[in-house]
Amino acid sequence: MASHVYILLDLKHPRFKIGKANNILARARSFQWQSIDFPQSLGLRLASEADAYTLEKILHRTFRFASVDPLEVVASGGSADGASEWFSVSCWPRLLRYLEDNQDLHPHETVSGGELAALLERQLQPSQAVIAREQLKKEKEARRVERELARIAYRRAQLEGLRASLEIVQPKVAQELERLKLNGNIIGVCDTSMGSYLVLADAMPLPSGASLWVVAPLSTHYDYPGGGGSIMSSYSQITCPEGTISKVGLPRAYLFDDSASEEDEIILEVFRDEFGWLKQLQSIPEEWISVIFPPGWLFSPSSDGPEHEFAIKKVMNALSTSGYR
Structure with missing residues (x-):
């Protein structure tokens, strides 16, 4: 050879x-x-x-x-x-x-x-096999880039839709907070392990069917592509001889922290003024609210128990000294 x-x-x-x-x-x-x-x-x-x-x-x-x-x-x-x-x-x-x-x-x-x-x-x-592999690699990369661009476009549409929906809800919430300020119904905010709540009260018992918070939670609902929620997510109220007390659930974005999502950041931005004012309110102890509104109840019946009476008395005293007008 x-x-x-x-x-x-x-x-x-x-x-x-x-x-x-x-x-x-x-x-x-x-x-x-x-x-x-x-x-x-x-x-x-x-x-x-x-x-x-x-x-x-x-x-x-x-x-x-x-x-x-x-x-x-x-x-x-x-x-x-x-x-x-x-x-x-x-x-x-x-x-x-x-x-x-x-x-x-x-x-x-x-x-x-x-x-x-x-x-x-x-x-x-390069051999034909190498050329074919390189072409396949380029095609895969092109599809990956296309998917990523589509994902980015969809995400942008989601956030733009969220902002637009929130801007419809924001005036309703702002108007209701202003009405409650003028009526002297705002006591403070209660932070619990289950979330934060705006606490309201009136020294006069409200008639059956009447509510301190008059904007239905559904009225504060927002929608966007692939998601949705409510700014005021829940509402509970009791009426007793001492008056009427209610709590309104605040959104997770209210407690903005490092784990907040992009959605939370937009909610915080749109409701910056309202949340900023709420954070200045006095803090209402969780133990008062948990006694007045036991877990699992939307409209809790009155109770003659000493703990219940004590909690109602504390909340009503807090109303008289709140001065949030």
Whole structure:
């Protein structure tokens, strides 16, 4: 089987490499294609591996006076693989004359640098399989980008829809808060483990069916693509001889923190003035409200228990001293 002796010129340093390989390009790959000046290099095609080994050894011995120190090769970025096979370009002309003068002693066909460069170019060209994989990769990336853009557009539509819906609800809430301020019905805010509540009261018992908070929770409902909610999410009220007390559920965004969602941020922005005013109200103890409004009741019946009477008395006293008008 035919084999080769290669004589490859370094692209950046004044040296060349003499070695033996059945496939010159495959061997050159081990010490970096990009470091070889292929157009100025050459290969020698011999009849057999034995002939190639013989010529390689003869050339190594003949030009040993021009060999480059392997340590120098490695220190200058060359590969340690075959580092002892490099020779100074000072002997390059003599090497070419030697091969020409001794063609009869070492029969070979010359593979020119141009041929080697052309072979390398063809080898570096991507195969149809590689091209197909790259095309598939590009198509997948294009679909991913398309999905991401669609997601971003949908999210933008969601938030824009949320803001538009909230701006319809905001005047209703602001108007109702203003009415309650003028009537002197606002006591304060109660923060509980279940959420925050606006606490209202009137010193006169309201007639059956009447409410302190007159805006129905559904009137404060907002919708947007893929979601919805209510600014005032719940309402509870009791009427007793001392008067009427109610609590109105505030939205989660009222307790804005680091875990707030983008939706919460928009709610906070639209209701900034209302929430800012609510946060200035006095704090009503949770233990009062939990006794007056036991869990699970929307309209709790009055109770004659001492704890219930005590809590109602505290809330009504808080109403008389609130001064929120």
